[in-house]
Amino acid sequence: MIVKEYTGNEVKKPVRTISGVTPLAVVLKPKKCSHGTCIYCPGGSDVPQSYTDKSPAVMRAMALKFDPLEQVKNRLRALNAMNHPTDKIELILLGGTFLEYPEKYQDEFIKKCYDGLNECASESLEEAQKINETSEHRCVAMCLETRPDSCTKEGIKRMRKFGCTRVEIGVQNPDDEIYEIIKRGHNVQEVIDSTKRLKNAGFKLGYHIMPGLPGSNYEKDMVNFNKIFKDESFRPDQLKIYPCQIIEKSPLATLHEKLNFIPYGAETTKKIVKDIMKIIPEYCRVMRVMREIPKEKLVQGLIKLDVRKDAETELRDSGIKIEEIRMREIGFNQKGLNKDLSLRVVEYGASKGKEFFLQIVNKDNILFGLLRLRFPDETFLEGLENSAIVREIHVYGQALKLGETGELSQHKGLGKMLLAKAEEISKENSFEKISVISGIGVREYYKKLGYFLKGTYMVKNL
Ligand code: SF4
Known part of the structure; x- marks a missing residue:
């Protein structure tokens, strides 16, 4: 072999x-x-x-x-x-x-x-x-x-x-x-x-x-x-x-x-x-x-x-x-990088539901992090009843070991900022819950943020 x-x-x-x-x-x-x-x-x-x-x-x-x-x-x-x-x-x-x-x-x-x-x-x-x-x-x-x-x-x-x-x-x-x-x-x-x-x-x-x-x-x-x-x-x-x-x-x-x-x-x-x-x-x-x-x-x-x-x-x-x-993405745009960041939300309709694309960008529209939030039109899965869904959270930067820090690290709170905004948007739109499709290895992270496991999703009551 x-x-x-x-x-x-x-x-x-x-x-x-x-x-x-x-x-x-x-x-x-x-x-x-x-x-x-x-x-x-x-x-x-x-x-x-x-x-x-x-x-x-x-x-x-x-x-x-x-x-x-x-x-x-x-x-x-x-x-x-x-x-x-x-x-x-x-x-x-x-x-x-x-x-x-x-x-x-x-x-x-x-x-x-x-x-x-x-x-x-x-x-x-x-x-x-x-x-x-x-x-x-x-x-x-x-x-x-x-x-x-x-x-x-x-x-x-x-x-x-x-x-x-x-x-x-x-x-x-x-x-x-x-x-x-x-x-x-x-x-x-x-x-x-x-x-x-x-x-x-x-x-x-x-x-x-x-x-x-x-x-x-x-x-x-x-x-x-x-x-x-x-x-x-x-x-x-x-x-x-x-x-x-x-x-x-x-x-x-x-x-x-x-x-x-x-x-x-x-x-x-x-x-x-x-x-x-x-x-x-x-x-x-x-x-x-x-x-x-x-x-x-x-x-x-x-x-x-x-x-x-x-x-x-x-x-x-x-x-x-x-x-x-x-x-x-910042990884492909390192030269002369401006780090004055803001959170922008793009709304669009998709497959009869509503999508919110949350992005943390600088003034040149360089992307530091993103979150996909969906208001589904129907559900058939435990954990998603009456719930808005976070389909992805991604904070960019060179992969760092858990606990390690770096100038553009994934541990500077951008993920939490995105999630807080997604919770706020969902609450404003009368959702009782927000559910995150989480990889098995990220469940601990969400537990620390007040989420609990329901079905296969990490869920938080709003
Ligand atoms: S593997 Fe994909 S591309 Fe190939 S026959 Fe199946 S469906 Fe078609």
């Missing part, structure tokens, strides 16, 4: 933890999607269907036979060796279709992830979570990838039981004709319905979008991506922009000639990334641009991975005002 470990001499990469929490990715075992294969999907049988065997996380997982416990232990060792803080972990489960795996597999996989963080075995998921509340490596957030049509009420209850706080769904291009061509196996209404259920459950929600699919073109892409923000049925909190590529062994690798399909080249990709950045409102963050598909796996498509950097440099140089979160 060869698993790459890092030595203590390896240079710490600041970007990895620049947003405050250390991500730790684990990969699910291979499984075919039940609807078939979307035509652009590599559809491998030795790896989870949407991945190739050359992705670093997948290679590590393969070497460890996809064992979650070993994957977590291995990553903790590597992160420690690179001097990354490991007390606040965001567990990211890669695999494409989490909720389609057998329930027993889901339960065991998540329990073992917590056991890995706790560095001890437990009898049950509940016990593992209890231990993690005060463990050295706390799971402060958990992200699952799944399909929109699997986000039923039951599916959502399961994800909450696991301590999941963020969900990423494949939306690609919300257009039923395109869905038909690419064999997505669900429709736009299912995207709309799952978006609403996920937000009403308090999840932070990410969409994967795919410019340049068969059946689309530049103009159609921009019409549909505009719709994602103009139409309140969508409005995700995050985006991953993965331009369509023709990947070896995907159905598209055999179909592309028949479909007369050519993926976008470098210039078109950069242009569409820039145009998407221009329409993104201030409550949305682009998490990633381009998938890391190795050159030898590509039949056709862009190899260049730094499209985002080029696009952002051109946007900054052009002086065009970009609202997108990441371009405004």
